[in-house]
Amino acid sequence: MDLILFILFATIAVVCGISLVVQKHPIGSALSLIGVMGSLAVLYLLLGAEFIAAVQLIVYAGAIMVLFVFVIMLLNAGEEAPGGKSWPSRLLGVPLLTVFLGLLAYLMQLMAPSMGMVTFGSFNTGAKELGRSLFNNYLLPFEVTSVLVLIAILGAIVLARKEID
Amino acid sequence: MGTNVMPSGEELLRFLPEMILAIFAVLVMLWESRHDEHGERPGMPAFALIGLGLAAAASIVAGAAPGYAFRNMLVVDSFATFFRLLLMGIGAMAVMTASPFLRARKAEGGEYYSLILLSLIGQSLMAASNELIMVFIGIEISSISSYVLAGYLKDDKRVNESALKYFLLGSFATGFLLYGVSWIYGLTGSTNLNEIASILGNADIAPDAVLTGAATALILAGLCFKVSAFPFQSWAPDVYQGAATPVGAFLSAAPKAAAFATLLRVFLTAFDPMADRWLPLLIVVALLTMVIGNLAALWQTDVKRILGYSSIANAGYVLVAVAAHSTLGISAVLFYLAAYSVMNFGAFAVVSLREETELKDFEGLAKRQPATAALMTVFMASLIGLPMTAGFFGKFYIFQSAIDAELYWLAGLGLLTSAVAAFYYLRVIAAMYMKPSPEGAPEMAVPAASQQAVMFVAAALTIGFGIFPGWLLDWATRSSGLLR
Numbered sequence: 175m176d177l178i179l180f181i182l183f184a185t186i187a188v189v190c191g192i193s194l195v196v197q198k199h200p201i202g203s204a205l206s207l208i209g210v211m212g213s214l215a216v217l218y219l220l221l222g223a224e225f226i227a228a229v230q231l232i233v234y235a236g237a238i239m240v241l242f243v244f245v246i247m248l249l250n251a252g253e254e255a256p257g258g259k260s261w262p263s264r265l266l267g268v269p270l271l272t273v274f275l276g277l278l279a280y281l282m283q284l285m286a287p288s289m290g291m292v293t294f295g296s297f298n299t300g301a302k303e304l305g306r307s308l309f310n311n312y313l314l315p316f317e318v319t320s321v322l323v324l325i326a327i328l329g330a331i332v333l334a335r336k337e338i339d
Numbered sequence: 340m341g342t343n344v345m346p347s348g349e350e351l352l353r354f355l356p357e358m359i360l361a362i363f364a365v366l367v368m369l370w371e372s373r374h375d376e377h378g379e380r381p382g383m384p385a386f387a388l389i390g391l392g393l394a395a396a397a398s399i400v401a402g403a404a405p406g407y408a409f410r411n412m413l414v415v416d417s418f419a420t421f422f423r424l425l426l427m428g429i430g431a432m433a434v435m436t437a438s439p440f441l442r443a444r445k446a447e448g449g450e451y452y453s454l455i456l457l458s459l460i461g462q463s464l465m466a467a468s469n470e471l472i473m474v475f476i477g478i479e480i481s482s483i484s485s486y487v488l489a490g491y492l493k494d495d496k497r498v499n500e501s502a503l504k505y506f507l508l509g510s511f512a513t514g515f516l517l518y519g520v521s522w523i524y525g526l527t528g529s530t531n532l533n534e535i536a537s538i539l540g541n542a543d544i545a546p547d548a549v550l551t552g553a554a555t556a557l558i559l560a561g562l563c564f565k566v567s568a569f570p571f572q573s574w575a576p577d578v579y580q581g582a583a584t585p586v587g588a589f590l591s592a593a594p595k596a597a598a599f600a601t602l603l604r605v606f607l608t609a610f611d612p613m614a615d616r617w618l619p620l621l622i623v624v625a626l627l628t629m630v631i632g633n634l635a636a637l638w639q640t641d642v643k644r645i646l647g648y649s650s651i652a653n654a655g656y657v658l659v660a661v662a663a664h665s666t667l668g669i670s671a672v673l674f675y676l677a678a679y680s681v682m683n684f685g686a687f688a689v690v691s692l693r694e695e696t697e698l699k700d701f702e703g704l705a706k707r708q709p710a711t712a713a714l715m716t717v718f719m720a721s722l723i724g725l726p727m728t729a730g731f732f733g734k735f736y737i738f739q740s741a742i743d744a745e746l747y748w749l750a751g752l753g754l755l756t757s758a759v760a761a762f763y764y765l766r767v768i769a770a771m772y773m774k775p776s777p778e779g780a781p782e783m784a785v786p787a788a789s790q791q792a793v794m795f796v797a798a799a800l801t802i803g804f805g806i807f808p809g810w811l812l813d814w815a816t817r818s819s820g821l822l823r
């Protein structure tokens with residue numbers, strides 16, 4: 175049952191990921207991204223990381239995607255204009271991608287026998303364990319991230335104000 | 340769980356410089372909001388400078404008792420202390436150069452000083468982090484504030500282009516780094532540099548060498564972008580040219596020095612057991628970075644672009660010392676980064692006096708502003724690496740460490756490319772001294788006191804380190820032992 179669900183949602187994630195890139199209209203891309211995020215959340219759930227799954231849905235599929243769609247609507251972005259690709263990217267893009275994916279698959283296959291396998295539901299990362307770890311081992315990175323948020327706010331003010339005075 | 344969550348006082352002390360910077364970054368903004376929106380808002384640079392001074396003092400105090408902090412997240416040793424002090428110095432120069440520059444453009448805001456202080460938090464964390472997660476957060480703090488700083492004078496089209504380019508390429512590179520970190524975590528089950536080193540160094544439990552090699556290459560690619568090394572160098576001239584000149588000066592010094600600190604720490608601690616795998620790669624990168632940076636600079640006609648390409652070339656020299664893979668190499672890196680920060684900042688400070696930065700705008704400068712032209716000559720001579728300047732000893736130690744490591748041809752090519760480099764630095768000097776002033780050249784305003792201070796102190800240090808390099812070299816040598 176787990177395996178069937180995994181294959182189903184992994185396929186959806188990959189298909190949505192490809193569709194995200196090839197869609198001509200930004201709204202199509204945004205909707206595909208929601209598909210990727212949603213199926214990733216299911217994969218997390220299958221592994222037993224229910225907190226991460228919930229956060230994935232609330233933060234990514236919820237908040238961030240709503241912002242994306244808002245921006246697309248406000249900018250009234252139309253369809254992508256075709257063309258504008260240089261000949262090296264036309265000629266080399268697909269072959270290089272194939273080589274890269276092939277290499278990656280080869281490495282994964284190399285890795286498979288020697289590495290431990292993850293089993294479904296093996297993660298025990300509820301909110302409690304995560305919180306304990308955040309405030310124990312990862313206290314410093316957790317707190318320092320607040321500086322990052324402050325910079326983001328400052329940056330938005332600097333870049334968005336009308337004119338410098 | 341009976342573990343004590345509260346960090347001890349000693350651990351807090353090791354994090355004190357960053358805390359001081361954060362407090363002053365907020366204080367600057369609060370101070371600004373007390374003033375009328377359109378009136379004069381004095382005192383902000385002073386606030387920033389006090390914060391930097393206190394943070395530097397805290398770095399010295401914290402560095403007196405080396406050790407780990409926050410569950411091995413941070414390591415404060417003499418190496419980290421060297422970089423923290425260097426970064427605070429660069430920050431102070433960035434504040435003092437920028438204050439009159441921005442005031443003249445009616446663009447002085449508390450955000451600028453806050454962003455400088457906040458980005459220094461990230462860079463100082465990069466120098467002191469003992470954990471890949473901390474490395475990542477440090478790089479993000481440093482980079483995101485750099486992107487905003489690059490776009491600070493946003494009424495200028497070129498500024499916007501440079502900021503956007505920096506942002507897009509920079510986030511892409513951070514993605515590489517993060518992907519590499521996740522591979523390393525998947526392979527070793529740890530993000531702590533010491534633990535990774537002990538796992539990779541133990542042949543019984545070391546994961547597959549091909550996979551760790553790939554992960555290492557991804558992390559190296561991310562860091563190569565940050566130090567503007569080949570093949571991730573093309574953003575550097577565009578960003579340094581486009582950004583406001585004091586910002587360009589800051590970006591070419593502080594994030595780069597911090598990225599080199601990270602590179603040394605991560606590769607000489609965590610990945611040291613597999614040094615024979617990444618060293619050849621690093622040697623090739625160093626070689627191509629020197630060649631490309633120096634050759635591309637030959638055709639530039641804008642002084643800021645020349646300095647941009649020269650920063651690529653200089654990153655190549657530093658990589659040579661990293662590739663020497665020795666304590667001597669580390670101290671050469673530290674010496675060169677300090678010398679480069681001073682002379683490069685001085686050159687940018689001179690350029691920041693001028694609205695136009697084309698080479699032809701510098702023609703006849705020696706007649707109109709003899710002092711400024713003389714200072715620029717000092718910085719250019721040091722960038723060439725002429726004797727009696729800091730640049731000479733910087734290059735000398737780098738190539739000495741390469742020769743000690745039996746990288747003869749790398750040292751030879753480095754010398755050859757620095758001879759090529761002399762050509763484009765001399766072009767600036769020639770324009771100032773040999774060419775007549777163009778017709779109707781504008782009278783230039785006298786540089787503000789803080790700008791003069793930066794230029795004269797930078798020139799004094801450049802010559803001082805060139806005549807008495809012993810003090811800086813001693814300090815660099817003492818700081819070259821990484822705590823592992």
